Amino acid sequence: ASHIVNAKDAPIGKFPYQVSLNFNDNHMCGGSILDKYNILTAAYCVKKLNQHIYLSYLKVHAGTNFLDVPGAVYDVEDVSLNSQYDEESIDDDVALIHLKNPITYNRLVQPINLVTSDKELEGKSCTLSGWGTTSVNGSISKNLQEIELTVYPQEDCKIAQPKVKDSHICTVTKAGEETCYGDFGGPLVANGVQIGIVSFNPCVLGTPVVYTRVSSFISWISTHLKK
Known part of the structure; x- marks a missing residue:
């Protein structure tokens, strides 16, 4: 069972701050909108994406409840990974995703x-x-x-x-x-x-x-x- x-x-x-982190067209992780340029997530989610070649495949989907409805899609400029993050101990598991263009707020998209x-x-x-x-x-x-x-x-x-x-x-x-x-x-x-x-x-x-x-x-x- x-x-x-x-x-x-x-x-x-109800959760206008919730985003889906989408890598190569697949939902990968959750995150939250802090302001127009910054998304909060776990270091675990972006630890492999530090190289810029990967960042072009990472998109932030805001304003949608459904993984098959893209909502508002934002490109990623860079990520900040907590340098103390340790996968073994799971300490300092925090990261920021920085967007290329500012988020447009509306009823479904809020920080x-x-x-x-x-x-x-x-x-x-x-x-x-x-x-x-x-x-x-x-x-x-x-x-x-x-x-x-x-x-x-x-x-x-x-x-x-x-x-x-x-x-x-x-x-x-x-x-x-x-x-x-x-x-x-x-x-x-x-x-x-x-x-x-x-x-x-x-x-x-x-x-x-x-x-x-x-x-x-x-x-x-x-x-x-x-x-």
Whole structure:
């Protein structure tokens, strides 16, 4: 039996900051719009694309809930990869994608603000959006999905996931199931601000999912924004 998690189709326009990172015409990762020139994602998603030859194959699709509807498509000028990113430890899993041309905002395309303090987040409700798998051995969904989660206590997460550091944040589903869900690089949002970036998702039942903690990287992000 596949463990379908309680993800559901997202209403159109509910996640106007959500983008699909498309490589060579295939959906590869999620990301979020920070401003007209900058997309936030995971280092994991762009680590192989540092050479400029690859960047021409990378496109950012905004303003669409459907992987087969392109929405507004933007070319990539450059990427900033956190130089401390370590694939083994999964630390510092954060990157920025810089666009050649500015994003045009409308009802379906809007930026998301980043969290400034996350002192009070444990146990709070949050929302993950993305096209990730809807079951443990499932495929990606053509429709943007959303799922309600709870921020997991940090100390419990460190016990469940030995790789977890202070610069990570974790979630569990409300039913206590795991969420095998969400694209790498995609946004975790609480109270209208982004608190996490999907970083590693072991897809093991009952295991918390781990995200890059946005508040730990605010200064890195602001230093590397394309102005």
